[in-house]
Amino acid sequence: MTKGMEKRSGGFSLLELVIVVSIIGIIAAIAIPRFSRATAGASDAALTGDLAVMRNAIDMFAAEHGGTFPALATIVAQLTTYTDVAGTANASKTTTYIYGPYLRQVPKLPVGAKKGQSGIDDEAGTAIGWIYTAATGDIQASTTDLELDAAGTKYNEY
Numbered sequence: 001m002t003k004g005m006e007k008r009s010g011g012f013s014l015l016e017l018v019i020v021v022s023i024i025g026i027i028a029a030i031a032i033p034r035f036s037r038a039t040a041g042a043s044d045a046a047l048t049g050d051l052a053v054m055r056n057a058i059d060m061f062a063a064e065h066g067g068t069f070p071a072l073a074t075i076v077a078q079l080t081t082y083t084d085v086a087g088t089a090n091a092s093k094t095t096t097y098i099y100g101p102y103l104r105q106v107p108k109l110p111v112g113a114k115k116g117q118s119g120i121d122d123e124a125g126t127a128i129g130w131i132y133t134a135a136t137g138d139i140q141a142s143t144t145d146l147e148l149d150a151a152g153t154k155y156n157e158y
Contacts, residue, residue, distance in 0.1 A: 044149045046110035047141060051158055054079075054130070057102035058137045061087075064099045069137035075120050079103045106130070111155050112143040131156070 012020075057079050062069050065087050070078040077089035082097035084090070090097040106118045109129035117129035120139070124131065128142045143155040 041150060043111045047155060047158055050107040050110065051139065051141070053107065054103070054139050055137075058139060060102050061100070062137055069134055072120075072122055072132060072134045075132060075134070076106055080105060109141055109143075111149075112141065112147040114142055117142070 058069060061078060061083075065083070065085065068087060070087065074087075074089060078087055079100070079102045081089045081091055081101050082093045083099045084096050085099075088097075106120060106129075108116050108118045114129055117127050119125070119128045120130045120132050121128045121142075122132060122134070124142050130139055131142050132139045141155045141158060145154055145156065147155050149155060
């Protein structure tokens with residue numbers, strides 16, 4: 001060995017490790033908020049999609065039943081099973097029960113405090129995910145006016 005040159009052992013110095021950890025921390029600080037915004041955006045898109053599917057099912061029911069929307073008391077059965085001309089639900093298809101089903105199941109609410117609820121009623125309740133107005137066929141999310149998407153739009157106005 002020449003004078004002044006020492007043999008260096010393999011591995012990283014403490015300074016190199018501190019620099020690498022600092023860089024990873026900076027990247028994480030930038031990436032984590034973006035991931036959480038993406039998750040919120042996915043929930044918003046799921047709500048939009050679920051509402052479109054349910055509104056389409058309600059409209060198809062009305063089209064096949066002389067413009068009559070599903071009744072509030074029987075909407076789940078009317079949309080998820082077979083129906084006759086009068087809208088009476090039946091589990092199996094027969095020569096009388098020829099319409100539907102329009103949905104496989106009622107989707108669960110993907111946003112808000114009642115996330116995961118799939119009940120349908122005409123007013124908010126504990127297990128109610130969707131608010132339905134039988135007179136108009138309108139359905140919306142059972143959320144409060146304080147529950148907003150990333151753009152500040154109320155979920156119950158989708």
